[in-house]
Amino acid sequence: MGGLLRNALEPWHLLVVAIVVVVLFGSKKLPDTARSLGKSMRILKSEAKAMKADGEAAPEATVVRTEQAGTAAERPTTPAER
Template sequence: MLRNGLEPWHLIIVLVVCLMLFGSKKLPDMARSLGKSARILKSEARAMRSENSQDPA
């Protein structure tokens, strides 16, 4: 049914809508905070994996 679900023009529409909703001044701050959150999540997941591999059950 949805062979090509995400095409380039879909991304353009999403970007335009985000720009209209949040404005050009808030988008860089939002992207920065999203990147920070992703880094924190990644480091916590890595720490949990290393913790599980060190502890014999």
């Protein structure tokens, strides 16, 4: 099995993928598609970084909703209360 995956992605594979992308999207839409993909990747990267920072800052902070006399009250909990 290792021999099959050793040379799985050769330069001509990339050329075929590039030709298929140009045929599917057309040469006029390709720059807009690439620009949109770049923006999406930047957003994804910043959101992942923010989630990681939030996770490190308060790994155990959650909000629990409880019903008290017909009104909802929110209070943060600690791991010991769970």
